[in-house]
Amino acid sequence: MYDTHRHLLIIKKIDGIDKRYLFALLLALQILISVFDYITGPLTPFTVFYLIPIITSAFFLSRYFTVSLVLIATTGWILDFMQLKIADTSVLTFHVVSKIILFSSFAYLTSKLRSLMNELENQATVDLLSGALTRRHFHEVCQTELARSLRYQYPISIAYIDLDNFKSVNDKLGHGMGDKILVITAAAIKANLREGDLFGRLGGDEFALLLINTNRDEMEIIMNRMRESLMKAISLSQTEVTYSIGAVTYLSGMPITIHALLEIADEAMYAIKNSTKNSIKFVSI
Structure with a gap:
């Protein structure tokens, strides 16, 4: 074989x-x-x-x-x-x-x-529309980086980004406009990444970031700046799209998988999405 x-x-x-x-x-x-x-x-x-x-x-x-x-x-x-x-x-x-x-x-x-x-x-390995890593490749690369962070004892942070009201854009304005929104979103995210940070597309309108050697305070600064950049970029589309973001910083040093960290970030994102939307929830573990 x-x-x-x-x-x-x-x-x-x-x-x-x-x-x-x-x-x-x-x-x-x-x-x-x-x-x-x-x-x-x-x-x-x-x-x-x-x-x-x-x-x-x-x-x-x-x-x-x-x-x-x-x-x-x-x-x-x-x-x-x-x-x-x-x-x-x-x-x-x-x-x-x-x-x-x-x-x-x-x-x-x-x-x-x-x-x-x-x-x-x-x-x-790369999503053709957004230029982000595919879900599978993002998981593979992030697992490697997570293992390195455990070995050398430095913090890493993960963000889960979901587009609010994206389905209504597809329904009302068509998938062409939906694709344009995804491209705008991806470009704004990449513009705020540092060298070495990882960016993946996990699903239709879901993106994830892995920020290497990034503690809670640094994560808040980066993600708040990124959210402002996202809102500025998306405002040009004249749609009702906003961003719900869950961000988790891993500090404990105990063994954990990238899948588990993404689940925690996903839960934080849904906590925002099911309440105010258009905000960020930060979690440290």
């Missing part, structure tokens, strides 16, 4: 290697292949071995590195082929061109495959 998650982890681990170091390894491998090709003679098929560094480079490195390996592979193949001592240069030219086309084609197709994989991964 194909283990997609495991293979994606392997790819990410290789992506984390210094590009110059990886290229040096592939360059050494390509030269080694050329040497073995020359030693074994021109009648030994070595083309598939030349492709290994090229395909690897096309998948993990830039075009510049890949072109370099294509030229080195072609040079190695030429030196091997010249052992046949064929006088007709047109034969050599034909084979050189064919090898360059072959190597380049594999490099091009591999780079296209990587681009497609990146696009599919992006679609799986």
Whole structure:
């Protein structure tokens, strides 16, 4: 059975290697292949071995590195082929061109495959409408950050944001206007995030934030400023949309899951939504 998650982890681990170091390894491998090709003679098929560094480079490195390996592979193949001592240069030219086309084609197709994989991964991790993380990816990344906060003993805060009167906007003005409201909301939220903070879309009109190394006082300052920014941005839409927000700051250091923290923030949000709406409830645990 194909283990997609495991293979994606392997790819990410290789992506984390210094590009110059990886290229040096592939360059050494390509030269080694050329040497073995020359030693074994021109009648030994070595083309598939030349492709290994090229395909690897096309998948993990830039075009510049890949072109370099294509030229080195072609040079190695030429030196091997010249052992046949064929006088007709047109034969050599034909084979050189064919090898360059072959190597380049594999490099091009591999780079296209990587681009497609990146696009599919992006679609799986980022909500296309709002630019926020998808629910699943937000949970995964937040769980990692929560584990780090437990290890290093620093506070984190989570906010659950729900749009008030959003359903009436969809019903009266259409889903196009609803999408516009979501885009405006997402843009206002992102404009108030700090580097390292996480932003996810949990459902139709529900968003969540994870603020790293943020205590209760800092959380109140950030969320009050964000709410003001949200209301200013949404006022331009001339709708009745407002924001109910539940915010929880985790300080205890006791083991807890991100799902449990989101539930607490969700409960705080609904406490506001079922009373005054258009406000924030802060909780510390």
